[in-house]
Amino acid sequence: MIAPRLSDFIRDNIEPILQAWENFARTVEPPALTMDDEELRDHAHLMLIAFADDLDTPQSERQRVMKSEGMAERDEQDTAAETHAEARLLAGYTVVQLVSEYRALRSSVLSLWSKEASGHSNTAMHDMTRFNEAVDQALAESVARYERLVTQSRDMFLAILGHDLRNPLGVLVTGSSFIMQASEIPPKYVLASTRMFNSAKRMSALINDLIDFTRTHLGPGIPINAKRSDVVAICTQVIDELRTYHAERQIVFHAPPSLTASVDAGRIAQMLSNLIGNAIQHGSVDTPVIVALSGSDSEVVITVSNEGPVIPANKLRSIFEPLVRVGDGGDDPIERSSLGIGLFIAREIARGHHGDVNVDSVEGKGTRFTVVISR
CATH class of the missing domain: 3.30.565.10 (Histidine kinase-like ATPase, C-terminal domain)
Known part of the structure; x- marks a missing residue:
């Protein structure tokens, strides 16, 4: 009996592969426990089909190396792996949990297919290598998208935080400055207001640095008016x-x-x-x-x-x-x-x-x- 090629095996066994992967995904707490079957399988099906199509596509040695390093050529449209990363981030997954999903998907495919491919080492080794390269490329795309979205969210949060802190801090600077200039209050209160004023000015400098930091990441950089x-x-x-x-x-x-x-x-x-x-x-x-x-x-x-x-x-x-x-x-x-x-x-x-x-x-x-x- 001739063993099936890995690409055909994936297409013919989507359901058992997804079931094995889903069983693992439900062990990833807490997000997976609150997601239904459709959400758990949202993009895994598309990625499996993409893996199968990739296995059937001839590639040069250069393409093989680039793919194994997660740097394969691609078009401008988002891949299933990138869309999957966005969905998992919104669901509360950590990057460790995201990577674990790919490890589980790889294991699900290879463990089921190994029973069919025994005794056909040359063909099996070639298909396994191509499959691992495709998974590595998808993993690199997912992690890169996840990291970019986390960085954007962090920078936006810092920008909003720095901006919103300016108004209450301005009140503190103005109020303490007003007290410092008063002549009818005891010296100890003037001393306290002076310390408040100095601390507020220090905080203001830190907030300005924070806003400039986020500006360099979210925009064209620090504006210069020479x-x-x-x-x-x-x-x-x-x-x-x-x-x-x-x-x-x-x-x-x-x-x-x-x-x-x-x-x-x-x-x-x-x-x-x-x-x-x-x-x-x-x-x-x-x-x-x-x-x-x-x-x-x-x-x-x-x-x-x-x-x-x-x-x-x-x-x-x-x-x-x-x-x-x-x-x-x-x-x-x-x-x-x-x-x-x-x-x-x-x-x-x-x-x-x-x-x-x-x-x-x-x-x-x-x-x-x-x-x-x-x-």
Whole structure:
């Protein structure tokens, strides 16, 4: 008796394959337990037919390699695997549960077919290889779509959160500022309102970073409104504010009397504040943070240096990535819970000015961030 090819076997045994897969899917808690049979089988049938059609389609060696790596050529229409990923995300599946479904579908097909294909090793091995390649491609499509949708949802949530926090925070800033200016209340209340005001301003800066972070993911990037400005004056204002807030730390500033450039003053201030704040957070409390400003005919260079623990080489490669934090944040609970997007925002602002930010960290010399932007 001649054993059937795997493609024919799949088409002729859709029901038992789906039943074996469904039995597994119902063990995935909690979503599967609340879904009916039609929902559980929503796209598995289409994927099985796609697998069978793929097995009957000749392919080159290049196509085989690309498919095994999950990078097969495709048209613009959504595949069954991508649609399946969207449905599972909405149903509450985790990516681990999604991957488990493909493992179960693969196992269901091969375990049932192995009983029919025994004794036909050459043909069976070829069909099995082609089938595994098709499943790998579908799995890659599903995971990629799932990850993209999760990222979009997360960024949209953060954007809405940051936007909605602005109004109540503005009330807090205004109210505490009003109390600070009052002359008929006891000093202890003025002190409390001053702390509230400083904390609210700090929260405002974090929220602005959060909104900028989501803007870079959901839109064209951080908007830059460049005007001719004195970069020395911008840096001086930022440093004076940070000296007031961090009175216990020393910030040294080296700069020429003036240095004009076409920049977005607010964004440059935000970038410098993030860099100096990072240096204060991670640098040694016994040594100053040194800020230096210089320029040529075409460029403006800003460096922020601090002494302290050296950043390991493996962390230097990812230090500007969002949600990556270098250290433990010291003793300040606010610092320990920071979002880790300040350096990412600083880099995006520099790139918005046709420049970039680099970092080097050497034992005995400390850590130095160097910003180079177009003048």
